[in-house]
Amino acid sequence: MEVTYGLNNQKIGxxxxxxxxxxxxxxxxxxxxxxxxxxxxxxxxxxSKKQEEELKRIVPKDDTGL
Incomplete structure (x- = not known):
């Protein structure tokens, strides 16, 4: 899943x-x-709700909380 981040959300990761x-x-x-x-x-x-659903569906959760 890709998201924007950084100052003014100008970067994609x-x-x-x-x-x-x-x-x-x-x-x-x-x-x-x-x-x-x-x-x-x-x-x-x-x-967003859509991003949250996608995140939970395809990206592994970090259970360590680090």
Whole structure:
């Protein structure tokens, strides 16, 4: 699943893992792989209902909460 991130959401990355934010309902903490292969941990993102359903359906959940 691809999402935008960064200042003004100008970058696109692929979500490789996720978990729900324990402190803010409706937010997700994403692990993103950039187009250059760099992995970025702990990108907080509020998703649309459609994105949330896609995330839960195709991306593995990070059960460790890291």
């Amino acid at each position: 692929r979500v490789v893992a996720w978990h729900e934010d324990a402190t803010q309902k409706g937010n997700f903490v994403l692990t993103i792989e950039t187009s250059t292969g760099t992995v970025i941990h702990s990108v907080e993102k509020k998703l």
